[in-house]
Amino acid sequence: MDSQSQPPRRQRVLSGLRPTGNVHIGHLAGALENWIELQKKFECYFFIADWHALTTHYADTKNLQNDIRENVKDYLAAGLDPEQAVLFLQSRVPEHAELHLLLSLITPLGWLERVPTYKEQREQIRDKDLGTYGFLGYPVLQSADILMYKADYVPVGEDQVAHIELTREICRRFNSFYGSVFPEPQAMLTSAARLPGTDGRKMSKSYGNAIYLGDPEAAIREKVSNMLTDPARKRRSDPGNPDICPVFAYHKLFSPAATVEMVNVECRRAGIGCVEDKKLMTANLVQALAPIQERRRQYENRPQDVWNVLEEGSHKAKQTAEATMEQVRAGMNLKPGGTEKKTAE
Numbered sequence: 001m002d003s004q005s006q007p008p009r010r011q012r013v014l015s016g017l018r019p020t021g022n023v024h025i026g027h028l029a030g031a032l033e034n035w036i037e038l039q040k041k042f043e044c045y046f047f048i049a050d051w052h053a054l055t056t057h058y059a060d061t062k063n064l065q066n067d068i069r070e071n072v073k074d075y076l077a078a079g080l081d082p083e084q085a086v087l088f089l090q091s092r093v094p095e096h097a098e099l100h101l102l103l104s105l106i107t108p109l110g111w112l113e114r115v116p117t118y119k120e121q122r123e124q125i126r127d128k129d130l131g132t133y134g135f136l137g138y139p140v141l142q143s144a145d146i147l148m149y150k151a152d153y154v155p156v157g158e159d160q161v162a163h164i165e166l167t168r169e170i171c172r173r174f175n176s177f178y179g180s181v182f183p184e185p186q187a188m189l190t191s192a193a194r195l196p197g198t199d200g201r202k203m204s205k206s207y208g209n210a211i212y213l214g215d216p217e218a219a220i221r222e223k224v225s226n227m228l229t230d231p232a233r234k235r236r237s238d239p240g241n242p243d244i245c246p247v248f249a250y251h252k253l254f255s256p257a258a259t260v261e262m263v264n265v266e267c268r269r270a271g272i273g274c275v276e277d278k279k280l281m282t283a284n285l286v287q288a289l290a291p292i293q294e295r296r297r298q299y300e301n302r303p304q305d306v307w308n309v310l311e312e313g314s315h316k317a318k319q320t321a322e323a324t325m326e327q328v329r330a331g332m333n334l335k336p337g338g339t340e341k342k343t344a345e
Helices: 027-036 050-057 064-078 095-104 111-112 116-124 137-150 158-178 217-225 248-256 259-268 272-298 303-331 338-344
Strands: 011-016 043-048 084-090 151-154 186-189
Touching: 011 064, 027 043, 027 064, 027 111, 027 151, 027 158, 027 272, 027 338, 043 064, 043 116, 043 272, 043 303, 050 137, 064 084, 064 303, 084 303, 095 137, 095 151, 111 158, 116 158, 116 217, 137 158, 158 186, 186 272, 217 272, 248 259, 272 303
Parallel strands: 011 043, 011 151, 043 084, 151 186
Antiparallel strands: none
16 A cells, blocks of 8 residues: 555544542543543543652652552543553653653753743642752653654643643744654643532642542542532521532532532522532432442452553554654754765765
8 A cells, every 4th residue: 555545644642640649530520531532533642641740759659550550440440442542651661751851952941930830839739849850841751742642632721731832832943953853732622620629729639639539438428528618608598609619510520410400509599508518419429430430340350451451552652652753863863873874875
């Protein structure tokens, strides 16, 4: 088959999550459910970002391998299909480190210092020393992850758009120096709601305010019972405002439409109290997570299958990465003998 008759390459999507603990329901709503739909339409590369985890959790890695294994179970239980998407481990593809190094050599320091999440996390995460080169430079590693697979799209929330724009700037700078090696990736804004954590802040493993996919029912009920609600509602008889209540945000994702409408009306006229509201939402959340947790238990009995999925996916990812790095090295004149070959020809 000649090149003109070959079918066009499917558009490619790249995304990943850090294994800094188990996957929480914010990941389910904001990433995994979207990934499951994307794998049906695009050529998808999804990865466990273990090197990214070390940008904040470098001082304590004793749980890293367990977290990786648990994350893969969560992905598979949620519905990610290794027959439809490539699921791989970042550190099993060392080309990521090489491209990160090469991109860091051309990235101006000021570009990194203006990334919004850099300042935000430095302020929010006080129990870790984030004054490291690795933390400042992690957007360059993220750019290497994306450009390595020549991703057409990167699914992100609005808070991550700045990272994709930085990747596009690095891409343009690289191509201006060394030729058109990389296409510019586009941000694919996700329509999923951003679930708040139990304390009202962004749900984050780093903040300790998350509900995890593998949490038993008792743990879920305890976490929800301590959730913040409308801060202006001090007494049961006070009307509430569901629009600013974290519990109502959960209702909209996990409760039936009739329940959402009822809570929306009754909360505003104090027809339902916060305690009752939390219990109602918890029942629907537990029910929604039940099939995922059942599939997860099946993988608990097949640990080798979990690692096999990751190994096979990492092998596929490495093949793509090797092809990209051949082009990168050639463009940067890092291939030994390149000059002699040109002269001889």
